[in-house]
Amino acid sequence: MDYKTRTRIARILVDDAVAVDSDVTVLGLARTVRRSKGVAFVDVNDGSCFGNLQAVFAPPENFPVLEKILTGAAVRVRGKLVRSQGKGQEYELAADSIDLVGETDASYPLQKKRHSFEFLREIAHLRPRTNTFGAVNRIRSKLSYAIHKFYQERGFYYIHTPLITTSDAEGAGDLFRVTTLDVKNLPMKDGEIDWTSDFFNDQAYLAVSGQLEGEALAIALGDIYTFGPTFRAENSNTSRHASEFWMIEPEMAWAEQEDNWDLAEEFLKFLFTYALEECKDEMDFFGQWIDKEARQTLESVIKADFERISYTEAIKILEASGEKFEYPVEWGCNLQSEHERYITEKALKKPAIVYDYPEAIKAFYMYLNDDGKTVRAMDVLVPRVGEIIGGSQREHRLDVLEERIRKMNPDHMESYSWYLDLRRYGTRPHAGFGLGFERVLMYITGMANIRDVATFPRVPGWAKF
């Protein structure tokens, strides 16, 4: 059968690039089939866009295969593109022929009605065929492109950092172990597991961040970014956490924390603008079915100047708020979700960049301020999702960094020797941050659960498909 002769439905419905009366062939899945005595309709979706193309069959008895076409069947339809005689669509296909390429049966789980997201998660291999998950996956693709576009246009290099690491103390959560040892028969030495006989002659893990390696490349290439998968073995059971997710980590050599703030703000605004302008159909869909305020939320962020406040100022706002928080507020404490939400949703009513956190609650690699009490960390908070970006200006002074490691991770001095080399040879101020891709997608689409913006989500207790 010839599959090369084909018109993507997006060419017809989105680009409006196919002339009426053209002969077209579409390949796709039958979404619904409606038959009556004189006329039958098959809505075909080929995944190229949100919309279905309605194929019209008259009279149906000339197309006996229609009786075998159920929702979900793969079909090829050939016919003439015409203006629709019915209401509800501009074009339709006056069909000359239809081939049933891949049949389906009554057990096909997807029906012509709304399914719960919980049910669809159990059939993650079929859910991309639905309107919602088709839109999610298309917007995921388009925003991936937008990320590259943003950085490439600004002279950042896309670099790849390792997914396997032997460094277990990057300070960003629990790690998945990578091993080829027989777990039922572990090699022992002096009563301990002998890791030197493992594949890498050492204990190995899946990386929780590419930041440290990213710094090495930034110092060589100037400005870089990573965009790839990352892994956290935290037992986090929330709608915002996944065990495997994609992260964007830009790193700028020759940069201090103000540059970091500017980049973060510009980056988010670029992505939101891109979604609104380049993903119109998907955004209309999300606005109608998922989150009525999706578009408005993005527009307000694009227009807002992000409020830049120090941690100390944030604490003052919280203390003066009169709110009763479950976790009491005092200088030195971690900002809890409820605190972050109050700041961005109630006090400021716009995105906030909070910086200069107490050194005791942040990672060792962050630049120590002259006050000796705070580091140049930054969290970007947005209404509804909370923390969407975390980053910092890095500590580039060798002696200060050594002291910080000695104080916070004394057992790992040895494994950071290469990282200290970056300060030993040609050091300079540099800064960067991490943005969780799925969290951006949640924010843009209004989808409430990270399991529904990841294509095949991995969370504690679930790694199917």
Place this chain on the structure above:
RNA sequence: UCCCCUGUAGCUCAGUCGGUAGAGCAGCUGACUGUUAAUCAGCGGGUCGCUGGUUCGAGUCCAGCCGGGGGAGCCA
């Protein structure tokens, strides 16, 4: 990991006071000249998450376990 909610047909759900299982959709059969979650008539479809307990009798009450969801912590 902690707190709360929840589990009934393929899907979405109802099931009152403890009295022996229901609807819509999907599927099948038929009707219908333009439908669009098509409509109309009919038919088939159940280990009520699992195990145990209370009771003459449990979908319903109790306990434990398992699954799912929401929130918290950790974070992106």
